[in-house]
Amino acid sequence: MSDITNTNAVSYLDTKEAAAFLRLSPRTLERMRVEGAGPKYLKAGRGIRARVLYREEDLRSWVEAISYGSTSEYGRR
Numbered sequence: 001m002s003d004i005t006n007t008n009a010v011s012y013l014d015t016k017e018a019a020a021f022l023r024l025s026p027r028t029l030e031r032m033r034v035e036g037a038g039p040k041y042l043k044a045g046r047g048i049r050a051r052v053l054y055r056e057e058d059l060r061s062w063v064e065a066i067s068y069g070s071t072s073e074y075g076r077r
Contacts, residue, residue, distance in 0.1 A: 011056040012042070018054040022063070038062070 018039075019026040032038030033052070039062035043050040068074055 012053045013056060013059070015052050015054075018059060021056070021059055 013021060015029055016026050019029045022029065022039075029038060033041060039054060040058040042053045042055070044053050045051060
């Protein structure tokens, strides 16, 4: 049997895992989601109780989008 690995596989993280990845608390990530200030997310299922998932690539993109080169850049966005 051959060992086939998918190099294009997408990694999905739940809120707790995504918060750990970003070094934030899960509650902070939840608040950011409500305010529309956080990274993109997906809802796995229908309704308000659907599981929230984050793509690892979306987390990385969000961090890059909020990166600064100096403290003087912070107030310009």
